[in-house]
Amino acid sequence: MSVTVPLVTFDPSGEKEGGKRRTKMANEKTNFHESDAVHLASFTQRMGRWIHRFRRTRQMMSDVHPGPDTDFLERFASGEHHHHEQQSDVGWKAFLCQQHCRDQLVIDTTQKGHYKWLGIVSIAIMYNYIFIVGRTVFWDMQNLCPIVWLVLDYTSDLIYVFDMAVHAHEGYLEQGLMVTDPEKLRRHYWQSWDSKIDIFSLLPTDLLYLVWGSPTECIHAPCGVVVRMNRLFRLPRMLAFFDKTENQTNFPNAFRITKVMIYLLVIIHWNGCIYFAISNAIGFGSDGWVVTLVENGANLSLTYQYIFTFYWSTLTLTTIGETPPPEIEVEFVFVIVEYMIGILIFATIVGNIGSMITNMNASRTEFQTRMDAVKQYMVFRKVSKELEERVIQWFDYMWSNKQSLDEGRVMDTLPDKLKAEIAIHVHLDTLKQVKIFQDCEPGLLAELVLKLQLQVFSPGDYICRKGDVGKEMYIVKRGKLSVCSDDGKTVFVTLGAGSVFGEVSILNIAGNKTGNRRTANVRSVGYSDLFCLSKSDLWNALQEYPEGRKTLLERGRQLLLKDGLLDEEVNRRHQDESDSAKDRIDKLEMALDTLQTRFARLLAEYTSSQQTIKQRISKVEQSQQLLPENDAIAENNSVIAITSSPNLKRKSCNLLDVPVRKPSTSRSDDVAGDEVPNVPPVPFTENSINADVSTLNLNRIESENHQ
Numbered sequence: 001m002s003v004t005v006p007l008v009t010f011d012p013s014g015e016k017e018g019g020k021r022r023t024k025m026a027n028e029k030t031n032f033h034e035s036d037a038v039h040l041a042s043f044t045q046r047m048g049r050w051i052h053r054f055r056r057t058r059q060m061m062s063d064v065h066p067g068p069d070t071d072f073l074e075r076f077a078s079g080e081h082h083h084h085e086q087q088s089d090v091g092w093k094a095f096l097c098q099q100h101c102r103d104q105l106v107i108d109t110t111q112k113g114h115y116k117w118l119g120i121v122s123i124a125i126m127y128n129y130i131f132i133v134g135r136t137v138f139w140d141m142q143n144l145c146p147i148v149w150l151v152l153d154y155t156s157d158l159i160y161v162f163d164m165a166v167h168a169h170e171g172y173l174e175q176g177l178m179v180t181d182p183e184k185l186r187r188h189y190w191q192s193w194d195s196k197i198d199i200f201s202l203l204p205t206d207l208l209y210l211v212w213g214s215p216t217e218c219i220h221a222p223c224g225v226v227v228r229m230n231r232l233f234r235l236p237r238m239l240a241f242f243d244k245t246e247n248q249t250n251f252p253n254a255f256r257i258t259k260v261m262i263y264l265l266v267i268i269h270w271n272g273c274i275y276f277a278i279s280n281a282i283g284f285g286s287d288g289w290v291v292t293l294v295e296n297g298a299n300l301s302l303t304y305q306y307i308f309t310f311y312w313s314t315l316t317l318t319t320i321g322e323t324p325p326p327e328i329e330v331e332f333v334f335v336i337v338e339y340m341i342g343i344l345i346f347a348t349i350v351g352n353i354g355s356m357i358t359n360m361n362a363s364r365t366e367f368q369t370r371m372d373a374v375k376q377y378m379v380f381r382k383v384s385k386e387l388e389e390r391v392i393q394w395f396d397y398m399w400s401n402k403q404s405l406d407e408g409r410v411m412d413t414l415p416d417k418l419k420a421e422i423a424i425h426v427h428l429d430t431l432k433q434v435k436i437f438q439d440c441e442p443g444l445l446a447e448l449v450l451k452l453q454l455q456v457f458s459p460g461d462y463i464c465r466k467g468d469v470g471k472e473m474y475i476v477k478r479g480k481l482s483v484c485s486d487d488g489k490t491v492f493v494t495l496g497a498g499s500v501f502g503e504v505s506i507l508n509i510a511g512n513k514t515g516n517r518r519t520a521n522v523r524s525v526g527y528s529d530l531f532c533l534s535k536s537d538l539w540n541a542l543q544e545y546p547e548g549r550k551t552l553l554e555r556g557r558q559l560l561l562k563d564g565l566l567d568e569e570v571n572r573r574h575q576d577e578s579d580s581a582k583d584r585i586d587k588l589e590m591a592l593d594t595l596q597t598r599f600a601r602l603l604a605e606y607t608s609s610q611q612t613i614k615q616r617i618s619k620v621e622q623s624q625q626l627l628p629e630n631d632a633i634a635e636n637n638s639v640i641a642i643t644s645s646p647n648l649k650r651k652s653c654n655l656l657d658v659p660v661r662k663p664s665t666s667r668s669d670d671v672a673g674d675e676v677p678n679v680p681p682v683p684f685t686e687n688s689i690n691a692d693v694s695t696l697n698l699n700r701i702e703s704e705n706h707q
Contacts, residue, residue: 221276510574
């Protein structure tokens with residue numbers, strides 16, 4: 001049976017007859033069998049699914065713009081929390097990070113898909129490490145199923161080829177940013193040692209089968225598969241997979257022990273293969289140390305051969321001994337080397353496993369140390385047996401519920417942003433119960449969730465008593481609380497998980513008729529886990545969020561009004577006083593800012609003028625030092641000639657003979673009664689005239705420099 005698939009062609013000229021002829025000709029040429037049509041339909045569906053997946057992946061990698069949500073925590077976490085959920089749902093599709101740079105793909109090494117791919121590559125590497133060496137020595141293993149070995153060999157080679165392409169497009173961080181340029185990625189890969197290792201591990205050494213012999217049949221060791229030994233150089237990729245697994249697993253200590261055991265088994269396997277190869281070179285059954293292939297006239301099976309060599313290798317590397325002693329020189333040398341390697345391996349393994357077991361019990365040891373210290377303190381202080389039993393039961397409850405971890409110390413290593421996200425994730429359902437926080441800004445909420453502290457109460461413990469000053473608010477995470485009378489016999493109401501109390505008392509709302517004190521007794525029925533937020537932590541956070549402070553106070557006033565516990569007149573008067581005080585503080589802050597600005601300006605002017613004066617003085621000093629000596633001598637001679645005139649001498653004498661008057665005793669700067677003696681007139685000489693003229697010249701030069 002055939003199916004006719006019409007091919008309808010587009011006729012832009014509108015000639016219907018030509019279009020009909022072309023349609024008829026196409027119908028005659030497109031007869032398919034029914035199975036072909038089914039395959040075509042299936043292929044079309046697959047292409048549609050791939051296109052749909054591609055669009056979803058592109059949408060995932062684009063920026064997420066969540067819509068408005070009434071829940072404040074959803075608004076805070078929607079930018080990143082939901083984005084990570086979408087990434088985890090995509091899985092393999094997130095492996096190819098769809099950042100199209102010149103129509104190329106950049107592989108994000110942080111995605112789950114890349115981790116899974118490394119797992120596949122590690123399986124291929126482990127296959128080569130076990131079976132290439134084993135098939136090289138045990139020819140019965142090579143001859144067991146040669147076609148299967150060839151298929152597995154070239155499948156691993158194909159995985160190596162794909163991994164080389166993946167490796168060349170793996171993004172890496174540069175300046176804290178992911179490099180997404182394909183050309184730069186490839187250049188970085190080809191310049192690294194990874195590319196050389198990958199190329200060497202993929203060299204077509206299988207061509208040596210033409211020289212070595214057929215890979216499907218082997219009658220002696222070493223077999224032809226030895227030419228594929230270069231495939232073992234891909235070990236760094238498997239080590240990268242182990243490192244990622246150790247970072248991502250929730251049981252790192254158990255994985256470390258598993259990794260050490262894998263290394264140990266591979267080393268024992270290789271050592272057993274070497275022992276079998278040496279026995280083959282010496283001669284099977286030639287002495288008591290080598291392997292024997294024939295027993296009672298029958299050839300031993302492959303299973304027995306491998307188990308015997310593995311057993312011998314285990315005894316040797318673990319330094320247990322109890323193996324046949326060597327008899328010839330080669331055997332002695334090999335056993336000595338084996339023992340030396342075994343000592344190193346055994347010491348390394350014992351040390352690693354010992355440290356791992358210690359790390360696994362570190363939390364238990366630390367918890368036990370704290371409990372022992374408390375026990376010793378109670379014995380020293382002679383605490384009653386009843387109270388001591390309650391303390392021990394509290395420790396047992398903490399350990400059994402995995403609450404012995406010091407959350408604050410563990411979280412201190414993380415940045416504030418990650419700590420806030422973890423706190424939001426942990427306390428999401430709990431904080432939804434607090435009504436006064438529902439309209440707060442996300443930044444304030446991030447501060448508050450970091451300050452929540454977990455407290456555990458034993459049966460019969462009072463969380464608060466009536467009349468106590470409210471210093472904390474509590475959110476019940478697990479357990480039951482009873483609101484009881486003063487004598488504790490009457491229970492008014494029972495609080496369960498999600499209940500909140502004490503949130504209004506920590507706000508210090510003026511006009512609260514209860515005076516910010518507890519109005520009831522709250523007692524723990526059994527073991528109860530409560531989240532606590534102290535008043536000091538709340539107000540420390542509100543200092544940086546004035547709008548959030550107003551919102552919280554308004555919500556608290558509404559709750560008090562609803563319960564009839566608010567004195568509106570007192571609250572209004574206190575609010576007016578606080579507003580006026582706030583205005584005064586704002587004015588003082590503005591005045592202080594103005595004074596600081598003026599002081600800074602005056603200080604700058606003073607510094608500038610001081611620098612200018614220093615520069616002028618420096619210039620004057622330099623000009624004085626640069627005056628030629630001959631000019632000074634000529635000037636002095638001219639002055640002497642001029643001053644030789646009798647008239648000038650007479651005037652100079654009159655000027656110099658003026659007596660110095662005694663200063664007034666009314667000056668405030670001098671001590672009363674002090675008198676300055678009369679200075680005798682200075683006699684006129686030619687040298688004094690020259691000195692006076694030089695002084696005048698200096699003053700003239702300084703005034704010119706100043707101008």
